[in-house]
Amino acid sequence: MPRYELALILKAMQRPETAAAVRRTVENLMERGAVVRGLENMGERLLPYKMTKHNQRHSRGTYFLVDFYCAPSILGDLLNHLHRDVDVEDVTI
Amino acid sequence: MRSLGTTVKLPVFTVVPDLLPVLCQVKMLCVRGLQRLKAAFYLPRTTTHRSLTSAEILPKDDAVSKALVEHYVTGIRLLKVENPSRQSKKGCVLCNVTVDFKNIQLLSQFVSPHTGRIYGRHITGLCGRKQKEISKAIKKAHSVGFMPVTHKYPEFMKDPRICSIKHLD
Numbered sequence: 682m683p684r685y686e687l688a689l690i691l692k693a694m695q696r697p698e699t700a701a702a703v704r705r706t707v708e709n710l711m712e713r714g715a716v717v718r719g720l721e722n723m724g725e726r727l728l729p730y731k732m733t734k735h736n737q738r739h740s741r742g743t744y745f746l747v748d749f750y751c752a753p754s755i756l757g758d759l760l761n762h763l764h765r766d767v768d769v770e771d772v773t774i
Numbered sequence: 775m776r777s778l779g780t781t782v783k784l785p786v787f788t789v790v791p792d793l794l795p796v797l798c799q800v801k802m803l804c805v806r807g808l809q810r811l812k813a814a815f816y817l818p819r820t821t822t823h824r825s826l827t828s829a830e831i832l833p834k835d836d837a838v839s840k841a842l843v844e845h846y847v848t849g850i851r852l853l854k855v856e857n858p859s860r861q862s863k864k865g866c867v868l869c870n871v872t873v874d875f876k877n878i879q880l881l882s883q884f885v886s887p888h889t890g891r892i893y894g895r896h897i898t899g900l901c902g903r904k905q906k907e908i909s910k911a912i913k914k915a916h917s918v919g920f921m922p923v924t925h926k927y928p929e930f931m932k933d934p935r936i937c938s939i940k941h942l943d
Contacts, residue, residue: 688918729922744920746876773918 690771693741702768715751866901873907875914878921882930890924
């Protein structure tokens with residue numbers, strides 16, 4: 682299985698909410714049969730540019746980096762799902 | 775907050791080895807010796823001249839002089855030293871550094887602080903390969919949302935200057 686890195690930018694929320702969002706994302710990944718290698722928290726920072734997502738304008742965000750192995754076939758579905766998630770601002774694999 | 779990457783340190787050029795003057799002298803002695811002998815051999819044999827100096831200079835084809843020649847020749851052959859005036863190969867600043875799109879502090883050093891534009895090769899002084907890698911990494915960081923496009927993060931403004939560009943401030 683090839684190795685992927687997911688750059689996840691979440692909305693600037695309180696700690697338990699952020700934790701819940703990360704948990705949700707990782708569980709989502711594991712449900713689809715991905716093996717999560719590691720998760721890195723890059724902290725909450727000012728975004729490089731303002732992003733408009735789900736009818737909200739964001740200036741700050743929490744950055745996460747998820748290393749995982751998965752089959753390429755699930756990637757499209759996964760991206761679709763993550764884009765629909767309200768707490769997630771930006772996703773890149 | 776986790777620190778993102780390390781700043782690039784400017785390379786420290788190594789000092790010319792201390793053996794330089796000694797080796798130079800030894801080599802020069804051998805070369806000079808052989809040169810003198812050669813000059814002596816090529817002097818025209820003027821039997822008509824009756825001067826003391828020419829008699830001294832004219833070599834004698836005997837075992838001693840032959841041995842001397844042999845000695846100098848083998849000396850030069852044995853002394854296989856590297857040319858002391860040879861300069862070691864200079865690489866670009868990032869020769870041994872892996873470039874990553876997550877390392878935005880490193881990438882920001884090659885970007886203009888005013889406009890956020892990527893500097894060209896004539897300014898950064900990087901080799902072809904590294905310039906391409908940096909350029910690709912910067913563009914990737916833009917798309918992922920790690921690095922700003924039209925400006926540079928203010929905390930990276932104080933980083934050491936690698937690019938040879940003079941700012942008006």
